[in-house]
Amino acid sequence: MKTNPFTLILAVLAITSVCITGCNAPAQKAEATTEQVADKPDMATIKTEIQAIETEWASATTAKDIDKVMALYADDAIEMNDDVPMLVGKAAIRQAMLKSWEARKAGTTVSYETMDVYGDSNLVTEVGKITNKDKAGNVVNTGKYMGIFEKRDGKFICIRDINNEDQKDK
Structure with a gap:
């Protein structure tokens, strides 16, 4: 079975995009949590x-x-x-x-x-x-x-x- 090079590139881009999005989401959430804690008065x-x-x-x-x-x-x-x-x-x-x-x-x-x-x-x-x-x-x-x-x-x-x-x- 022959694989089209264009399909392979799309698959690699899709997987990379999911990984990048998934890895960045928790960092943004943690940053927001840090801001909320910093705003709370003592x-x-x-x-x-x-x-x-x-x-x-x-x-x-x-x-x-x-x-x-x-x-x-x-x-x-x-x-x-x-x-x-x-x-x-x-x-x-x-x-x-x-x-x-x-x-x-x-x-x-x-x-x-x-x-x-x-x-x-x-x-x-x-x-x-x-x-x-x-x-x-x-x-x-x-x-x-x-x-x-x-x-x-x-x-x-x-x-x-x-x-x-x-x-x-x-």
Whole structure:
């Protein structure tokens, strides 16, 4: 049986084409997977960063340093607290915070604990716990909060803050 040289060349080209296509497909898929992994933010690092902000926040709140606390809020921030209407903007938040500080007993300390964070490298939702202690170190009350932070000018700043007490003081 005679084989046509043209048929033989077509067969070799077809086999070569299948091999080249098959060999390149996994490399492209692996490359895409590497890109997806590279885009995923390091949430443990972000959680540490947010906790550092909360530690600074607690220190400023304990010291009743309103300017330091307000520096952690965006100008367009919104805060939602127990038993009051929504506070929109820094001026409203400042006013409400100063009023609440007047009622706080001397020597009270505040601490915030970041439990978890969700999001990406630019927008993060934090879930946390609040603990207030009296001068002797006894827990006066506890609460929980959710904060939304947005990265602006290279640092996270609070744009939304929702918090409430676990049980009202008696």
